[in-house]
Amino acid sequence: MDRATLLIQSIGSLIRAGDFKNSLKRMDEFEQSNSDDLLYKFYKPGFLIDIGVGLKSEKIIKDGIVAGELALDKAKDGKAKAYLHYCLANGYTDLFELTERIAAVIDRNIPKSENLWKAKQHLMNVASIEDIGDPGLSTQLLVNLGNCLDTLGRSIEAIDVYDEAIRINKSFSMAIANRAKALRAFAEISDKYRAAIYVEAYQDIQSVINNPDLVAVGGQGAKQAFEHELHYIESRFQDKSLLKNKLKHPKYKTNNLSNFEKFYLDLCQKEKLFLNFHIHQDHCEAAIEDPIFIRLITKVDDDDTFYKFAKYLNQIKEDYAVARLLFVQSQYRQEDFNRISERTSFVYALDYSQFNIYTGLLKSSFKEAFNILDKVAVFINDYYQLGFREEDIYFDSIRGRGRNSSIWQDAGVIRKEILNSENISLYALYDIYRDFQSGEHQRIQDIRNALTHRRLVIYDSGITDWDSKLDKHNIGYNTMLAETIQLMKLVKAVIIYLVNFVNVEEIKKRKASGKPILDMYADTSQFL
Template sequence: MSLTYEEILTLEDLNCFEPNQAVYLLGLIFETGREYGRVGDIKIGLKFSEKQNLRNFSDDDKMTFHYNLANGWSYLQGLTQNLNSDDFWNFDLVELDQQIINLRQSLVFSKNAQDNFKKCEVLTNLGNLFSHIGRFSEAQLYWQSALEIDSSFSMAKGNIGFGLFHYAKILYDDGHKFLFFQFAYKYLNKAIVSDIYDEAKIGFQGIVDLLESRFHKKDLKKIQNLTDFSIGDTELEREYRIWSLQNRLFLNPLNDVITDNIAGSDCLLLPTMTLKFDKPPIYQTIFNQIKQEFVTARHFLFESVNHKELHYSDKDNLQLDILDSAIYSFNTEKIKTAFRMCYSILDKIGYLINDYLNLGFKSDRVSFRGIWNVHDKKSNKLQLNDKIIKTQNWAFRGLYWLSRDLYEKNPEFSYPIEPEAKELAQIRNFIEHKSFKIIEHGESGLYDDGLTLVVHREEFEKKTLKLVKLIRASMIYLSLGINLEEKRKHISSHVFPIEFVKYRDEFKR
């Protein structure tokens, strides 16, 4: 079939073409629309995508299809949104929804795809998008994942540097801040000398010039020894801390950048805060609690994954083997407990934000998914809370978008942007209220007429690790979001500093 570009735009759909041709044409329409500012072309491409039958598509074709579709939504946003207006800080845009959903779908199909270059593009674009919406901690992991596939992928290097530069600016620890600047300088310079497009090179060079105007070059290049730090007194503790470092699970922004020993501590706290004289340090109290719960959940996960020996409490616990490959043990209960604790932490974060931003929810009506919205009487629908939008807070914006990863039964809530959201919510529901079974052999799914949810052990471990990482990111956004708010406070009266001493390890019994 030989058609001109304009004739292709008049078609009903692209299903008459071979999968690779349809993917190519969709990409062509979006790129042409972007280059010539033709919003109509992009909208036609988006309509084509809605009608596209993917049944005969390979995983490579599906990966590229969703990648192109994400680009289409990005170009539509770029051509219709004024980046210098308040639209830039809009917490909720359908264009952003669709970019995230399609890039994540592309990433799912990339697992069995062969095109490594396209995989790196998907991961890099996900990192860029997550950084934009305030999920800057997770953005670093996407960019690092691209470099794990191809260590020479220059746009990932450049965006790591770009992201670290902006991430550094909202840190409250000056030592961490300068180390971030050093790594930003390192990655940006690597990207600049490589073969990247001019617009990116100019942007990266601008940040390098800015850093060199503030610091001496030799200081930016001289990164301290990052390994000469203790990570434990026993072999078991060192194993635990190395595992946590490699999985980037420490409550420490440095662990987003490096896995060296220096990042092997949970040093994240709330920043210095100014409170009314009669206000107790409730935020520090809540943060202490959720931090301890996170560290405990992380250790439960570590033990369950790495130490599967028989526990003495399981001895002489009489149970029946009904030949279903199920595992009932202290070990599996630890990972189930870690999973439950993670969801509990999210609601406590919502509880803290509700009070800190004075959102007005009654304490027994607070949930992490629900605090971002208020009921609009005119439309009789939920809408984003103006108090949150007006903060224009990058990290709080990230927390909002992180909440969109969660599934909520209430149809008034926006649909989740995480492909596994409904499945994770189902697991939580069955663990808490129903029959839940972990197996080592067989297939996951609903059994016993829907009464029992069965999940393979390795699959459950991966999902719990993913959830633990999500909680870690949420705590970083909470701390740094509050830091941004505290910096903006206008203090007109006298302030009396109160110093809290460090809670000593010997008291932790």
């Protein structure tokens, strides 16, 4: 091992030992004679960011970010790119914690933070890197993405990301503990599942709290934070012995169900497409229902407001249920559907393009799911009485007002109603809007526009290479299927954030009134 490599390793050792001043001094000395060393340039961003955090220096962290961006531009290897994205995401997250974080229940700087936004972008960009070749780095990147999404209020999506990390490494303590923390945040709004979620979160954290890798990866600060979570959960139980109970989640019963209904439940459970807060386990009876709904505080003589918003949400849930059903039908081959499809003549173009009732159902599922986003925006407009015409409102814009105006922003600035809400689920919806504005969801927007206004031709993925191409009017079947599932999951999260946003706002009203509030019975009959 040459002298330069030994010196680089010594810098890392000083940082790990907490000797940040001497590590910075050694970096300065190294650069005087080895400024062009490629290995040093690769590790320099991470070194500077770690030193900046240790010394609480905004300038040093920013220097690390600049070095990281330069190194990323020149990186060619997949693992190197992933590592630099990891360093840069850490740098921007550390800047948020150092310069923006407010010690409040809900931090008003979260939706405004460009640092958090950039951290998330770097972590999401890793998804396009196929050759990382390091399961440990991949797992840590997923955990960090989950943490970032959780901070932004997007806990439903964060839990899915933690699950993905755990699939790579079932014993990765930071993934298990952070997933439990995200679960715990939903306990208070999960009604009859509250105790079960608390118990599961508690037991998961307990299972890893003394694992060496928890401190090795997250430091003593992480362990202390998770110990605080344990104490909080304990404070919610008078009988602490309940926290030791072994929870039972028997699989939902399929007796007397048709083959299609069994297929429907199994596929929706597998892809986690049901609307409920039973998010700790997904294979039992409670996990295959859509019970979530809003609560509203209204005047005693107001017979209209609740039903007005209830019908809004009914429409959103109905559209989602139909989109989900269309998706399942597109995957369920049956003789009567085959015969129905064959009654319509389609010209085969000799290029393995597919036109039939099943591809049509998949396309319709996608369109139905996407349209829900606009209806969520209409709901927010009416809830806050923003005054825009319904027919002009889209999720990411308002007709005739330019790209930077929407129900979320006015001339590119977050609306005061959104910011002043101090409602983390509304902040989550705002962050999803920002994803659309940034082009993060450009592919699904292109698919929706092609389906609605032009054409989208689906090709056989087993024979053609359309899955590897980007084209606004042509797509491989496997890509279309994956994009539809991804959209369904996004819309599911949006609906849950919407419901939680309203319920949190109504809880605020209940507390502010200081008076007893009567519950109103709501009939849920469907008259089928």
